[in-house]
Amino acid sequence: MATASSFLSEDEFLCSICLDAFMDPVTMPCGHNFCKSCITKHWSVSRQHQCPLCKERFDPRPALRINTFKSEMAAHFRNARSLSGQVNTSSGGVLCDVCTKPKEKALKTCLVCATSYCQTHLEPHLRTVALKKHKLIHPVRKVETMMCEKHKKPLELFCKTDRMSLCQGCAASDHKKHRLVALTDECKEKKKELEKNRAGVEQMIQERFQKMEQIKQSVKLSERDREEVTAAVVENCSSLIESARKILDLFIEVIEEKQKAIEKQAEGLIKELEEEISKLMRERSVLKEMTETEEHFHLLQNTQHTTFTTKDWTKVRVQSACDVTVRTATAQLETISTEMEKLCAGFQLERARLYGVDVTLDPNTANPYLVLSDDGKRVSCGDFEQALPDKPERLSSFGVLGGQSFSSGKFYYEVWVKGKTKWELGVVRESINRKGENIICPENGYWAMWLRNGHYRALTGPSVPLSLISPPQKVGVFVDYEEGLVSFFDAEAAHLIFSFTNCNFSDKLYPYFSPCSSDGGKNVAPLIISSISQTID
Numbered sequence: 001m002a003t004a005s006s007f008l009s010e011d012e013f014l015c016s017i018c019l020d021a022f023m024d025p026v027t028m029p030c031g032h033n034f035c036k037s038c039i040t041k042h043w044s045v046s047r048q049h050q051c052p053l054c055k056e057r058f059d060p061r062p063a064l065r066i067n068t069f070k071s072e073m074a075a076h077f078r079n080a081r082s083l084s085g086q087v088n089t090s091s092g093g094v095l096c097d098v099c100t101k102p103k104e105k106a107l108k109t110c111l112v113c114a115t116s117y118c119q120t121h122l123e124p125h126l127r128t129v130a131l132k133k134h135k136l137i138h139p140v141r142k143v144e145t146m147m148c149e150k151h152k153k154p155l156e157l158f159c160k161t162d163r164m165s166l167c168q169g170c171a172a173s174d175h176k177k178h179r180l181v182a183l184t185d186e187c188k189e190k191k192k193e194l195e196k197n198r199a200g201v202e203q204m205i206q207e208r209f210q211k212m213e214q215i216k217q218s219v220k221l222s223e224r225d226r227e228e229v230t231a232a233v234v235e236n237c238s239s240l241i242e243s244a245r246k247i248l249d250l251f252i253e254v255i256e257e258k259q260k261a262i263e264k265q266a267e268g269l270i271k272e273l274e275e276e277i278s279k280l281m282r283e284r285s286v287l288k289e290m291t292e293t294e295e296h297f298h299l300l301q302n303t304q305h306t307t308f309t310t311k312d313w314t315k316v317r318v319q320s321a322c323d324v325t326v327r328t329a330t331a332q333l334e335t336i337s338t339e340m341e342k343l344c345a346g347f348q349l350e351r352a353r354l355y356g357v358d359v360t361l362d363p364n365t366a367n368p369y370l371v372l373s374d375d376g377k378r379v380s381c382g383d384f385e386q387a388l389p390d391k392p393e394r395l396s397s398f399g400v401l402g403g404q405s406f407s408s409g410k411f412y413y414e415v416w417v418k419g420k421t422k423w424e425l426g427v428v429r430e431s432i433n434r435k436g437e438n439i440i441c442p443e444n445g446y447w448a449m450w451l452r453n454g455h456y457r458a459l460t461g462p463s464v465p466l467s468l469i470s471p472p473q474k475v476g477v478f479v480d481y482e483e484g485l486v487s488f489f490d491a492e493a494a495h496l497i498f499s500f501t502n503c504n505f506s507d508k509l510y511p512y513f514s515p516c517s518s519d520g521g522k523n524v525a526p527l528i529i530s531s532i533s534q535t536i537d
Helices: 038-046 068-084 119-129 168-173 183-292 296-301 321-355
Strands: 025-027 033-035 108-110 113-115 155-157 164-166 180-182 368-373 376-383 408-414 424-430 446-452 457-460 463-465 473-482 485-490 495-500 509-514 527-530
Touching: 025 038, 025 068, 025 457, 033 038, 108 119, 113 119, 155 168, 155 183, 164 168, 180 183, 183 321, 321 408, 321 473, 321 485, 321 495, 424 473, 424 485, 446 495, 446 509, 463 495, 509 527
Parallel strands: none
Antiparallel strands: 025 033, 108 113, 155 164, 155 180, 368 376, 376 527, 408 473, 408 527, 424 446, 424 509, 446 457, 457 463, 473 485, 485 495
């Protein structure tokens, strides 16, 4: 009775990683099978738990359980393959054509007889004079491939002119004036070339193994650096938080002490005022009595007693406990806040650079006045309008779009703007109006910022002026499609310039670039898309 393995192809029992029969086969959630050791080693190198065939990712890593049915079938296949002599490294698996079962391994193939012989059946060719003249070669499965189809003679020659194998008949007829060499000699030359190539491939393999080790080592060093940097950042942040807490505690303490001092001062002033009020009230009574007297002599005699010296209270005030203290504390807290913002912006930029993409300019969208470099990385405004076809996707304004679109995920790119007095950068949706005048704002599908004569503005509609510490030389643009976020960074100073938030993206997004007009030679510098390094140091 035939086994199940006899009805299946050889590929059903081979691991696609090692290309050999399965050993302890395991089945992935996607349905593909691999040797347990092969997939384990593959995942240890790639560090991503995904199927090598269909690239489906598994999170978390699936448990590797041996497929017992597949394992048993693979074992039957290995046994059957071994018994049938299909794998034989010394003779290539070629069997004697003369032997009856069991067949012996072939030692030579005769091109004249078109037959393969084992050692026993080859003996007449070694002994008989007529058979000694036959051409014997290393055993091959298909002898007919070594024979000329036209002349039915062995292919013993090689034509270097036409790069093909020949028999003596071909050499005497169609290849008389061509460069001919013995097939064996050509094979020797070819083997030398292959050996050289093999050595080169071997070197490349070793180089890649070394690169793998270098990458693994870099990951280890990165993990160590991560721990050190994390500890340093935690320490610095803790110091800033502790400084803010100390300022807060000191602020409260000083305010309370000043309040007590002010209350004490106020008590003294109030007491003094009360005493003076009492004196004034007594004086008022005296003055009233004198104004009502009818004794003129007595009134004039006592006028000298009506003089009363009082304190000038117009300049006396109690200063608030918070005036100077609040200004001082606020200045200190603003300093801390600025440092925290710088630190946060640096982290945001580092995170954005993880999503760096290779952006090139799409010449089909470029305004005819714009000049693009051959590599699609530079754009500037020329002096003359080029004769270009007016395609629907071409912009009538001084702009050009990137050749790559994005409809999900995150992406980031950087652009050199050094030496320019005007420029516009950002992203646009695919469905923008590309012809005629267009107000640049989110409502019209633009999320951008610009520079005009030293002034930077976020084009929010109406636009918002931006206060920058220094003019950016290189601007980074980061987009989180799902989050609805577009951020602009000073890529060299690691400062966040501006962010559009809660953006409603429902279309493909394209990077947008405008070098603006040359402005009479003042703005001829190009916009240059910068490459974002992804090397492992």
